[in-house]
Amino acid sequence: MALRVYDTRSREKRKLSTLDDGKVRMYVCGITPYSPSHLGHARCYLAFDMVHRWLEASGYDVDYVQNFTDIDDKILDISDSEGVEYSVVANRNIDDYLEVMDAMNVLRADHYPRVTDTIPEIIDMVSTLVDKGHAYVGDDGVYFEIDTAPEKFGQLTGQTLEMVRAGAGGRVEDTGSGKRDHRDFALWKRVKPSEPSWDSPWGAGRPGWHIECSAMSLKHFGEQFDIHGGGHDLRFPHHEAEIFQSECCTGSEPVVGYWMHNGFVNVNGEKMSKSLGNFRTIRDAFEHHAPLALRYALLSVPYRNPIDLTPEFLGDAAIHYDRLVEAYGTSLSSDTESNSDLSGASDRFTAAMDDDFNTRAAIIEVQKVVASSIGSDVAIWLEEHAGNILGLLPSSDEVRSGLAQIxxxxxxxxxxxxxxxxxxxxxxxxxxxxxxxxxxxxxxxxxxxxxxxxxxxxxxxx
RNA sequence: GCACGGGUGGCAGAGCAGCUAUGCAAUGGACUGCAGAUCCAUGGACCCGGGUGCAAAUCCCGGCCCGUGCUCCA
Incomplete structure (x- = not known):
């Protein structure tokens, strides 16, 4: 019995083996706080919260880092239109994020570094890349030169340099004017005097999109770490860019042991996106669904699969959630044991979670226990499995006071x-x-x- | 176009070589003035065509179809 984790880079489930025995260093790409958090964020951070909880339940000491990209073009657009500092926009949305995550029983990460607090480390990293010849200074910023490490290309998506050259088509001209090759990407962007900026050896500016994650993981973990998570869409270019930056900077490879990517959220069969008009914030969803019922829905599909949030699907999850809480409440006030085979359920639950965090199969074990038994031992079992590990239960105090109110x-x-x-x-x-x-x-x-x-x-x- | 991931019962959605997935819905029965709830039981699936195996949703080859990515995105 050992935990196996699917790694996007090797495209297979591999037994988890960490740099230090018993310790996991996990970095998950956090939000860019330019708008209230949406259901896609919920899926991602719920998934990694579940990973976090299972690793700890499995005896690992987890150091969990999740960043906030608190300076970016979209944040600046909004702060301009509102006439406020960019930090006002960022802080407002970070507060929103933490609040809705708390409501869904997401445990806090150990560190939430911000780009604006990591500028010196970013500048150091860019300097090293320039010194080592992996980056060059163009007329509008500093760029990473892909051709200095072509063998690192396509590790997560299987694409070759030629494919991307062909596929990028007309978009090439829109990207930074100082690039030598359109596949190069910005490490540091020189900006207009009116925009927020930081001094650097290459003039006042701000970091490119990808560099902060490399700088933060290096700062918190060192040259290599165990798990790097994020949404499926970040595989390219963001995560492949991180591989270039980190490995070319330090010379250590691989920078990441296991790349984990969660699947996307669809709404009624369509990808959730602003252009389709089906974009939903987590707060809006709370209007119709209890936060933990939403958590139940989002964890009832394995994290790598796409999930289609139809009203029927959410309704089913709400039914199961209510049954779970009711069974837990009834069992809490029971002083007799159920005599059912809870150790078999525990074994199957563990096997499911050990198989790349198959929460679907694990939840089925919970459903079976909920459907079949009531007793003080069931209360303990549910509290551990549905509560501590899957995070699907309110605290026993809340459930008790709910019962008392009824x-x-x-x-x-x-x-x-x-x-x-x-x-x-x-x-x-x-x-x-x-x-x-x-x-x-x-x-x-x-x-x-x-x-x-x-x-x-x-x-x-x- | 290229890359990656998929196509499972009415619906959602696991399984990924042999053993009832599960839930919702459906059907039959018990109970019932009606309603509701509960209990018991039942049926029903693996995109198409080849191949390998004693055995294939599960592995291999070839189709077809769908989703996502290819510098905004969790």
Whole structure:
């Protein structure tokens, strides 16, 4: 039994083997905070939160770094139009991000470095690349020269230099004017005096898009680390650019042991994007779905597969989530054991998670336990597996206080309900269905649902 | 065009050589004044064509179709 992780670079699941035994250094590309977080972000950071939790549950000491790209063209566009500092826009959206992630039980990373706090390290890295001949200074910035390390090209996407040359077509002219080759990419962009900028040996400017991740991972982890995560779309060019920058700077390779990429979110079968008008923020989704029900939905498909968030899919997840919480609550207040085979469920759960974090298969084990048993041992099992590992449960205190609230709400109406039910049973006995249904309607209007069973009626709050 | 990932029952979605996936929906039954809930049971699938195996959704070859990427993107 060993954890196997799919690595985009080698295109296979490999047994996890880390640089230091028992320790995992994990870097995940964070957000560019130019807008409120959307469902694609939810999928990505929920996936890596799950990875984080499973690694720790498996006994690893995890050092988890996730950056904020807090200076960028889109942030500047927004701050210009609002007439505020770029940091106002960035901080507002970072706060939004952390809030919605907290609501979905995402554990905090150990470090959230920002580009604007990493400028000296970025400048050092660019300087080294220039000194080593991997980068050159053009008239509008500093560029990495792909032809100095062509063997590193295509490690994550399988593309060759020729393919990208052919495929880029008309877009070539739009990219930096100082490039010698369109496949080269910017390390440092010289900017207009009116824009926020930092001094550098190449003039005032700001970092290119890819360099911050290389600089931050080098700063926090050193020359090599174990897991690098991010969205599927970042494989090229962003992550391939990181390989160039990091490995050419330090000379150590591979910079990353396992490249992990999560699949995309579709909405009703279409890729979620602003141009299609089906772009949804996490906050909007909270209007219709409990944060943890949303988490349930997003974890119920293996992280590498695309996921289509249709109303039916989200509705199913909400049903399962409610059942899970109910079973947990009932089990919490039980003082007898279920006598069911929980160790078999544990084994299958572990095997599923060890197989490249197959949360779908793991959740099925949770569903089976939820469906089949109630007991104090079930409460403990659910708390560990559905709660601590998958992060799908509110805390036991929250569940208990939720139950207590329901109890007190029940107690408030209990007397009235019981007397109405007595009256209704009398009506039913004399086959006065009109009167019986009238009383049931009255109870419904009080928010009480009546269910007739073999041993007489039972009721609960809607 | 090139690269990568896919095509599984009504729907969603695992499995990736042999053993009921699962959930929702459906059907039959129990219960039932009606409703609801619950319980039991049942049917139903692996894109097409070849190949290798005792055995193929699962491996190989060839098609067809879909998604994503190819310098905004998690």
């Amino acid at each position: 109890d007190s709400a029940r107690a408030e109406v209990a007397e009235r309900v019981e007397s109405l039910l007595v009256e209704r049973e009398a009506a039913r006995k004399s086959s006065d269905w009109g009167r019986a249904d009238e009383i049931r309607d009255e109870l419904v209007s009080m928010g009480v649902v009546v269910e007739d069973g073999q041993d007489g009626p039972t009721w609960h709050l809607a």
